[in-house]
Amino acid sequence: MSNINFKNIKDRQFDAIVIGSGASGGWAAKEFAEKGLKTLVLERGRNVEHVKDYPTTNMYPYEFDHRLETTYTDKQINPIANSCYAYKEDSQHFFVKDHEHPYIQEKEFDWIRGYQVGGKSLLWARQTQRWSEYDFQGPERDGFAVDWPIRYDDIAPWYSYVERFVGISGNRDGLDTLPDGEFLPxxxxxxxxxxxxxxxxxxxxxxxxxxxRCAHLSKPEPIHIEQGRVQCQNRTLCQRGCPFGGYFSSNASTIPWALKTGNLTLRPHSVVHSIIYDDKAGKAIGVKVIDTESLEELDFFANVIFVNAATLNTNLILLNSKSNRFPNGLGNDNDLLGKYVAFHNYxxxxxxxxxxxxxxxxxxxxxxxxxxxxxxxxxxxxxxxxxRxxxxxxxxxxxxxxxxxxxxxxxxxxxxxxxxxxxxxxxxxxxxxxIPKEGNTVWLDAQKTDKWGVPLLHISIDxxxxxxxxxxxxxxxxxxxxxxxxxxxxxxxxxxxxPGNDIHEMGGVRMGHDVKTSLLNRWNQLHQCQNVYVTDGACMTSTGTQNPTLTYMALTARAVDHAVKSLKTGTI
Amino acid sequence: MNGNRINRRAALRTMLYIAAGTMVLPACFRESGSKTIGLVNMTINEEQELLLAEVVETLIPSSQTPGAKELLLHLFVLKMVDDCHSPEDQRNFTEGLEGFAAMEDPATGTKFINLSPADRLRFLKQIGDQDNDKITMFYSMTKRRCIQGYMNSKNVMTDLKKYELIPGRYIADFKIG
Structure with missing residues (x-):
């Protein structure tokens, strides 16, 4: 894939573009590629190939210079990365270092990031619970945020669909507050x-x-073996990447699955600057990318674009996607983009x-x-x-x-x-x-940019x-x-x-019923630019109490299904 | 047994060259000279390094199984204090080490380095009783890091306590005895 000459515009035309390769981006890639669409996944970081790029995975504690501790100097230079429980000598290489990717903390905020193929799916805590009807009803019943435009029944089949492929271990506990799923033991x-x-x-x-309930193969099914994954070996060294594929990551599961179809082009080292909106066509036509190695600026084109850059970077990209039609960011006539960001209190x-x-x-x-x-x-x-x-x-x-x-x-x-x-x-x-609050918000700096010319993000969340x-x-x-x-x-x-240390930041591009009070509709499409979908944490209207990744994955699979049908009928 | 030990030392030396990349060598392997191992922040001379080797060996002595000196835990202590502690800790460590070297055993009027193994043990046991903060801080850092290095040594993790990289099981209700 690296020898594709992207200078030729024909080589930069795809059916679908997915921005980000973490848990939700990986799912978008798998679904599009399986359905036969020529798909481009843009990942800002380096490639991480399953097993091959897990350098510490088989190391014994005594093989680490500092027996898994990080050094005093590293703690001084990277206090935010060091604040994450999973950041140790064996996993440092999968975390963004503070000084490499600065942001502006209006209020103290730990923005924990993993810039590589697989994103934070390599590092997550792997806890996977379904939302219940009570969670989706919350904002309407209690009068906060806006009403979710979907209910449990809308997403339940997609939970099942995702769970079967991911592999979730759990008991059927029969609780309506935490619905059962398709479980391995x-x-x-x-x-x-x-x-x-x-x-x-x-x-x-x-x-x-x-x-x-967790995304571990306690007893793999044929679908997991087919992915090249085998039973979890109880190492609990997951943050190093698992050579058994015992837990779910994009790297072990969705990305190689999508690559096998022959329909996926995976392009690491590609920072997305913005989404290109065509005023005449009245829709998005592509994505502007900076190649972090050549520093070249390249445009890629597609009929549908999925934004799965992880909550705050998804907000950033949309805010930076300015056009004559949308001077304040893509689909942001109501000026709500970047607002009502919420998280979990840990x-x-x-x-x-x-x-x-x-x-x-x-x-x-x-x-x-x-x-x-x-x-x-x-x-x-x-x-x-x-x-709540x-x-x-x-x-x-x-x-x-x-x-x-x-x-x-x-x-x-x-x-x-x-x-x-x-x-x-x-x-x-x-x-x-x-509770999502209007004042918990992110915005772009008017002058300061990173080394690729992308504005720095202000974060004001408390x-x-x-x-x-x-x-x-x-x-x-x-x-x-x-x-x-x-x-x-x-x-x-x-x-x-x-705030942020929970690594469950959500919202800023929330779903809702109408264009006045929300950014996304019930299918995760931008109300005002319907061939752009947001299915990562940015779409969340409220936060629930569950670990959210399973819900992002289910929403993504559901949204791709909708997008492919809409492309066929010509409605996007 | 003796041959084994020599081979192990030779292997250790080779391993240290390879593993560290830099010259992390115990004083006994060096030709001469007062500069000690490749530390970044602290300066420790050869005499101090040899003293520290005797301190860790007193903490965890050789028996049927290797002791702290053979496992080079004095070098591990130095590396950890040099890389993972604050400049203030490092100052306390080096000043405490100097104080420790000069300190005389109240019972015999002799310095630690000149005591018999039994007296060294007695000497360390009473460290907490005296009121020099820096010596206490030096000693507690040394002891903590020495224990950490021991419990995380290849010797303990493979021969003595068996760390499992791949357990392959979780038995939630394992009956004891």
Whole structure:
């Protein structure tokens, strides 16, 4: 593909262009290519080929100079990348370094990015839950943001479609607050996690602890083997890239699948400057790209364009897509583009101990991470003086106890002793919904640009008082639940994470019913430029409490289906 | 056994050349000279390096299995403090190391380096009791990094505790005993 001469305009004409190759862009690529459309995927970073470009994947801890720590100098130069839990010596090469891609923080914001083929799908936490009807109804019922133009039934078949290919492990728990999907076997709860599950079920109404649902092949189906992926080997070294394809990434799954069709051209090193709008045609005709190696500016053309650059970069590209018709950014007559950005509040934790079930421990490693507590707060009706609620991760683990206070032979013996096991440690972290607010916004700098001439992004996103009310509720309810389970030494703690550190930034190009109050319609098309679709996190009208990637993938598959049908009927 | 050890040392030397790229060599392998291993921020002389080797060996001594000196954990301590600690930590470490070298054992009036292994052990046990902050900081950094280096050494992870790169299983309810 690299020997295509892009100087010839015929070689720059495609049926579909997809901007970005992360989880949602990869899905757009797969769907278009499978349906026979000549598809171009533009990726701003370098290529990362499955297995071949995972340099650290088989390294032992002692093979890393600093035993997986990052250096003091690196922390000074890249404080934002270092703030991400997954950024370590084994995964640094998949993260954007602060100083290489600056942005302007009007308020403190951790913008965690992965500029390479596969994007952050190499690095994600792989937690995958469906939204429920209650989540889609939220804004309308509670009177915030705008009404979602779709409901659960619109997306349910597409969840199923995506889940079968991705491979999601989970139990059919039968909860209407967190609908079941097409599951591979779940990773089981351990005895203490299960004890918590039972305690909560007995002592609280409508509260459930379930096995965390995750994009891991607990028991691969033929469709996964056909992708070249095999069973998850419980390494939990996912952030290095998985040589087994045990978890879903674009690199292991959708991109090679799309390449096999012969219809995909994958072009790394291609920063998208803007989408080209043709005033006469009244639609978008292509994309302006800067080649980061040659610094050449190149235009690529297509009948339909999918923007999957990841939430904030998708906002940036649209804001920078200025034309006579759209001087404020593509499809932005209402001046709402870049506004109502929201995220998940991850600033709370609660730990404790449990001194029961001490004749058990776990063996091997659990890629699902343990249990998940679906949101039970304000689901069926408003119960509190704050809107919406929170979900939570929950896990228990038990390790060897080592007395490190000694010196000499005593210390050595203690360090090598595998026989003493401590109490169970239990832990939970909050994942709270936030309410999209007009003032949480991004915009382009009028003068300053990056080295490719693309304007720098201003980010002004913050917590609000309702976020702390939800957090207080998490502390209160979880403490009561821990107490009910007989846990001791219960400690709540603030996790001082800045907005963005959840890596669930959403919105800015929200879906809605009408052109006055939203940017996208029910099919993820820009209301005012219908051959441009946005199906990454930027499209989200509200945030729910679920890890959002599964929803982006399902919306993408649904939108491609719509786009291909619309191309056939000539409606776009 | 002895031959094995020599081979292991030779292999270690080769490995260090290859792995580090730069000259990270213990003083005992060098021809002479007072400059120590290739640190970026700190300056540690040969005498200090040899002293640190004796400190880590006292913390985790050789027995039927290798001790800290053979595993070059003194060099690991230096590399970690040099690369992963703040300039302030590094100042405290080097000043604490100087203080430690000069410190005399209250019982015998002898410096650590001149003590017998048993007395060295006793010497380290009472470090916390004395009120020189820098020496305490030097000692706790050394101990923490030494333990980290030991637990993450190839020796421990492959021969003694068996780190599994590919577990291939999760048994949620593994019965103990």
């Amino acid at each position: 779940a990773f089981p709860l351990n005895p203490v996690e299960d004890h918590f599950r039972k305690s909560i079920q007995t002592k609280f109404k409508n509260r459930y602890i379930i096995s965390a 600033t709370a934790r609660i730990t404790a101990e449990y001194d029961g079930l001490l004749d058990y421990r776990t063996d091997g490693r659990n890629p699902a991470g343990g249990g998940y507590i679906p949101n039970f707060r304000n689901v069926r009706k408003q119960e509190t003086d704050f809107l 609620g929170w979900a939570a991760g929950f896990g228990a683990n038990r390790g060897n106890v080592q007395d490190r206070s000694g010196v000499g032979a005593e210390l050595k013996t203690s360090l090598l002793d595998n026989s003493k096991w401590g109490n169970w440690n239990v832990h939970s972290h909050m994942m709270a919904e936030t 917590y609000a008082s309702d976020d702390w009310a939800r957090r207080d509720d998490y502390y209160e309810q979880m403490t009561a639940m821990y107490e009910a389970a007989g846990f001791t030494n219960i400690k709540t703690s603030n996790d001082p994470r800045r």
